[in-house]
Amino acid sequence: MKIMISTRGDFVSPRFDLSSEVIIATYYDQQLMEEPRSLILSDVSAEILCDLALKENVSTVICGGIEEEHYQFLTWKKVTVIDAVIGPYADVLQLLMDNRLKPGTILPGVTSREVAA
Amino acid sequence: MKRPSALHSSPVFAELLNGIPHGIAILDRDLCIVTINRFLEAMIGHTAEEARGVYGEFILRANFGSNNQPCKEVLETGESLSIDGNIINRHRKKISTHFTLSRLHDEQEQPIGVLIVLEDNSVAKGADSIGQEHAATNEILGHSPQMEEVFELMSVLARTDASVLITGETGTGKDMIAEALHKSSKRARQPFIKVNCGALPEALLESELFGHVKGAFTGAVTETVGMFRLAHKGTIFLTEIGDLSLPLQVKLLSVLDDREFFPVGGSKKVKVDVRIIAATHKSLRQEVQKGNFREDLFYRLNVLHLNMPSLWERDGDIRLLLDHFLRQFSEKLGRNVTGFSQEAIDFLIDYHYPGNVRELRNIAEYSANICQGQMVEMKDLPQYLFRPEKSSPTNSASIPSSPSPSSVEQIQSVENISGGWAGIEKEMILDALRKSGGNRTQTANLLGWGRTTLWRKLKKYELA
Numbered sequence: 001m002k003i004m005i006s007t008r009g010d011f012v013s014p015r016f017d018l019s020s021e022v023i024i025a026t027y028y029d030q031q032l033m034e035e036p037r038s039l040i041l042s043d044v045s046a047e048i049l050c051d052l053a054l055k056e057n058v059s060t061v062i063c064g065g066i067e068e069e070h071y072q073f074l075t076w077k078k079v080t081v082i083d084a085v086i087g088p089y090a091d092v093l094q095l096l097m098d099n100r101l102k103p104g105t106i107l108p109g110v111t112s113r114e115v116a117a
Numbered sequence: 118m119k120r121p122s123a124l125h126s127s128p129v130f131a132e133l134l135n136g137i138p139h140g141i142a143i144l145d146r147d148l149c150i151v152t153i154n155r156f157l158e159a160m161i162g163h164t165a166e167e168a169r170g171v172y173g174e175f176i177l178r179a180n181f182g183s184n185n186q187p188c189k190e191v192l193e194t195g196e197s198l199s200i201d202g203n204i205i206n207r208h209r210k211k212i213s214t215h216f217t218l219s220r221l222h223d224e225q226e227q228p229i230g231v232l233i234v235l236e237d238n239s240v241a242k243g244a245d246s247i248g249q250e251h252a253a254t255n256e257i258l259g260h261s262p263q264m265e266e267v268f269e270l271m272s273v274l275a276r277t278d279a280s281v282l283i284t285g286e287t288g289t290g291k292d293m294i295a296e297a298l299h300k301s302s303k304r305a306r307q308p309f310i311k312v313n314c315g316a317l318p319e320a321l322l323e324s325e326l327f328g329h330v331k332g333a334f335t336g337a338v339t340e341t342v343g344m345f346r347l348a349h350k351g352t353i354f355l356t357e358i359g360d361l362s363l364p365l366q367v368k369l370l371s372v373l374d375d376r377e378f379f380p381v382g383g384s385k386k387v388k389v390d391v392r393i394i395a396a397t398h399k400s401l402r403q404e405v406q407k408g409n410f411r412e413d414l415f416y417r418l419n420v421l422h423l424n425m426p427s428l429w430e431r432d433g434d435i436r437l438l439l440d441h442f443l444r445q446f447s448e449k450l451g452r453n454v455t456g457f458s459q460e461a462i463d464f465l466i467d468y469h470y471p472g473n474v475r476e477l478r479n480i481a482e483y484s485a486n487i488c489q490g491q492m493v494e495m496k497d498l499p500q501y502l503f504r505p506e507k508s509s510p511t512n513s514a515s516i517p518s519s520p521s522p523s524s525v526e527q528i529q530s531v532e533n534i535s536g537g538w539a540g541i542e543k544e545m546i547l548d549a550l551r552k553s554g555g556n557r558t559q560t561a562n563l564l565g566w567g568r569t570t571l572w573r574k575l576k577k578y579e580l581a
Contacts, residue, residue: 014178015205047303050276065178065205073276084162084207086175104207110171 002026003060003096004053005089007038011110012085012092016066017046023089024056030097046070053079062092062101086110140214140235143221144173146228148188157235162207177233178205181216188231191218195228204235213238257293258441261431267294267423274421275301280373282358282418283396285425288475291396292356294425299352304392307351310344315360323365324381327372333382343380345372345389352392358418359399359410370414393418428473435466438474442481443493454485457493464495468502543578546571550580 003026005012006019013019020043025036041048046066050073053061060080074081085092087107095101131152134141140157144150150168153176158164161176168176174185181187181202191198198218205211215236223229259267274281275298283291292311299309317325324333328343344353355361361369372378377388395418404410428435439457447454457465461484470476480499488497545564553559561571575581 008183011175014175015180017205018180018183047276064175065207066209067205067211068209069272069276071209073273076273083209086171106167106171106175110175 004058006063014064016063142233263426279420288473289425310348315357329381358395359397446485
């Protein structure tokens with residue numbers, strides 16, 4: 001399973017359309033196949049991210065707030081979107097591998113102290 | 118830090134916040150949510166309980182500066198800020214919002230947090246944005262489920278860069294849809310070039326599409342870039358693609374595959390980055406079966422398919438469009454035509470509009486011009502609407518100039534026979550022969566012909 005998480009620093013970015021970083025990871029049987037790859041994008045745009053998701057052939061996109069049209073586009077392209085997720089991406093990834101990640105999940109560790117750290 | 122928490126614990130304060138008709142968020146000095154009011158709960162889709170303690174930016178999902186920069190600025194300087202922006206809520210809705218950020222103090226004037234007021238601008242901006250959207254989509258109107266489906270599909274098609282094939286009867290708005298698709302795609306700022314493949318002869322069309330070099334043929338005194346190069350990085354709209362000749366179909370197929378071509382008479386390949394939208398009122402699948410259209414090109418164009426419903430299929434849209442066009446033409450002409458009489462509207466709703474929206478628009482324009490009062494009456498409608506429709510141009514053109522009453526009956530009875538006029542005529546002769554018991558003179562009289570004509574026709578159809 002190949003996944004893409006739109007990130008800002010160590011966290012899932014609050015908005016998909018304003019993300020300039022993504023993490024791409026591949027896992028199988030609750031194990032990461034390789035070290036997650038981080039990509040920095042030159043432009044910030046939901047369209048670029050949608051194209052990237054298709055180009056990378058990911059099966060799941062994890063993000064914060066996403067507009068309906070981009071959500072519909074990705075789901076139409078058979079990409080599962082788990083949106084409105086708040087939390088550190090490493091924990092989010094683990095939760096996904098454990099098959100426990102749901103849209104709207106708010107994980108611990110999202111107060112300003114952790115964000116600043 | 119303690120103060121807002123203490124305030125939040127007071128039920129009076131909570132009620133006070135809930136009474137304000139705007140979204141309110143109170144952030145502590147670490148810019149984490151202390152509380153939000155009910156209005157904001159509804160706006161963002163998170164409850165106050167869920168949001169409490171979470172870094173404000175993660176919950177609000179606003180577009181004002183990255184990493185909560187404005188909040189930090191307000192906390193540091195103490196100066197209030199007003200920003201126009203938007204939020205994306207949990208239900209994936211983008212809400213245009215006006216933010217007002219102010220610093221909160223304690224009794225010693227020490228900063229203890231930030232107050233954010235979020236005013237939902239979407240209602241005020243709704244009308245504008247709908248207007249803009251309509252301008253962008255060239256005022257494609259329709260509330261019918263069929264059109265809702267089209268609009269839904271359009272939003273998906275606009276996001277892709279694949280070729281689109283638009284089909285539908287004449288006058289259904291294929292051109293408008295193509296333009297709207299271009300305008301809402303990422304190529305919107307690039308050119309949109311429309312080429313009517315049925316309007317030009319083959320040789321001219323090739324030069325029109327792909328351009329030609331100087332001296333490529335007699336009269337080619339200058340180099341022409343062609344529509345494909347004009348549409349570079351944009352969209353080319355090939356309307357009436359079904360009329361494209363077979364040799365040009367081959368060339369178009371190679372352009373679609375390789376994204377490059379040779380201009381007429383040129384020896385240098387030209388590369389283009391063009392999105393192709395094609396439209397036709399013909400059934401391309403049937404054209405493929407007939408051998409008039411290349412199968413490979415059909416599949417190449419038919420990556421994404423959008424079929425425009427004909428007007429009679431669009432439940433409830435006729436009334437909407439009639440009112441819209443009447444109002445539009447009435448304003449344009451400076452008339453005071455307010456609507457249609459009940460009788461006229463009933464008639465127009467029942468009419469089947471073979472010319473679809475184009476015909477409906479013309480009816481509305483005609484009515485707005487002719488109507489002398491405020492309401493369009495039956496007499497103000499085009500007269501052709503009341504005439505019985507002819508079955509087909511071929512049949513009507515071939516009807517004898519002065520047929521006898523009996524032959525008219527015969528013509529009407531055999532109108533739906535397949536095989537064109539020849540088939541109909543043969544059937545008419547056989548019918549007349551049957552009625553006259555094989556008597557040729559009576560048969561000729563029945564048909565309104567002379568005996569010689571009948572004899573000639575019998576020979577022609579091998580009935581003699």
